[in-house]
Amino acid sequence: MNRFCMNLIKAFSVSLGIYSTSSYAISNINVYYYNGNDNFINLYTKFLGKLSERSPINFKFHDAQNHPKEQVESIITGLYSGSPAIVNLVDVNDADKILETAKDSGSKVVFFNRLPSDSALSSYDDSWYVGANSEQSGFYIAEVIDDYFKSVGHFDKNMNGQLDMVILQGEKFHHDTFNRTLMTVTNLKEKGYPLNVVSKNYDNWDRFNAKRDLLKQFELIGIKNIEIVVANNDAMALGALDALKSRGYNIDVKDKDHFIPVFGVDGLPEMLKEVDLGNATGTLIADYSALAKVCYEIATSEAQTDEEVTQLVWYKTEKHKTLIPYIKYASFKNYMKQKYVLPNYQNYSSL
Incomplete structure (x- = not known):
């Protein structure tokens, strides 16, 4: 059913007092993600799946396995059914053709975690984006790193007058x-x-790639000439830990001569455990439960303006973008008033 027909039905229902404008009747939502093997996407999908189990709406999940062409074809087919779509793109450049189809079908599209261009997002008035603030993440990690070196009192272990950094990029x-x-x-x-x-090589968010990259840097420049490792996500930070542990580093928190601080982003359960043990130094928690809940709320709502979405999800929304704030998490400092508890999607009851 196209948007015009839906609006006629809703207008008639409102006039009879039997329809609420805060939500509209839909039976299916299609969820598309770039790769189900991604740790963060896997957590997000599990949580959204638990939400769907408590919802009268039927959720259909589609794993593109990093194939952009197949994903676009699948999304276009789904949009022509009139169902809303929650989309994690393989290739953000495909947003334009997807939104052209959405305009024709009148279907709502909620992108998450991979941000389309502003021109693409603004080309259709029922397209939205939900994600974390990537600029904020870089700023916050710098703050956590600064707090760490202030706490230990020094940063230049090899006494060359510099902070020697390896960056593991996505x-x-x-x-x-x-x-x-x-x-x-x-x-x-x-x-x-x-x-x-x-070094700042592209390891594509992958743990094994990051481990291999860092092992190569040990050979090229020497492990003693690396004073900090900063990864663009936790999977790569865990890969860095794998490499360090294979060389006898970051195993005993008391052994300061065999320790290199490692920082990540995402708040994966395994990374939080490594931070608690002192093997990793810090990360930022991107709340996948909040991300899933906000996507769900927008996809099932008739909200049409930034103000309406802000009131709906309780996160500020501007230019159809809702950004979920990060939470700092570190081994050396408690940034929170109480210990962070991982979201338990099995017991999540509020929709």
Whole structure:
């Protein structure tokens, strides 16, 4: 059913007092994600799946497995059914053709975690984006790093007058990769750190790639010439820990001579455990439960303006973008008034 027909039905129902404008009757939502093997996407999908179990709406999940062409074809087919779509793009450049189809079918599209261009998002009045603030993440990680070095009292272990840093980056053209790296480096320099970025390879969010990358840096420059590892996500930070542990580093928190601080982003359960043990130094928690809940709320709502969405989800929405704030988490400092508890999607009851 197209949007015009739906609006006629809703207008008639409202006139009879039997329809609420806060939501509209839909039976299916299609959820598309770039790769179900991604740790963060896997957590998000599990939580959204639990929400769907408590909802009268039928959710259909589609894993593109990193194939952009197949994903676009699947999304276009789903949009012509009239169902809303929650979309994590393989290639953000495909947003334009997807939204052209959405205009024709009148279907709502909620992008998440991979931000389309502003021109694409603004081309259709019922397209939305939900994600974390990648610029904020770079700024926050720089703050956590600064707090850490202040707590230990020094940063230049090899006494070369510089902070020798390895950066493990995500995908080459991903906005999170660019913003996290840029804002981390920029803010550390503004805080007075003489940075020497010894490598910043693209490891595509992957744990094994990051481990292999760091092992190569050990051979090229020597493990003693690396003073900090900053990863664009937790999966790569865990890969860095794998590499370090294979060389006898970051195993005993009391052994300061065999320790290199490692920082990530996402708040994966395994990374939080490593931070609690002191093997990793810090991360930022991107609340996948909030991300899933906000996507669900927008996809099932008739909200049409930023103000209406803000009131609906309780997060500020501007230019059809809702950004979920990060939470700092570290081994050396408690940034929260109480210990962070991982979202338990099995017991999540509020829709």
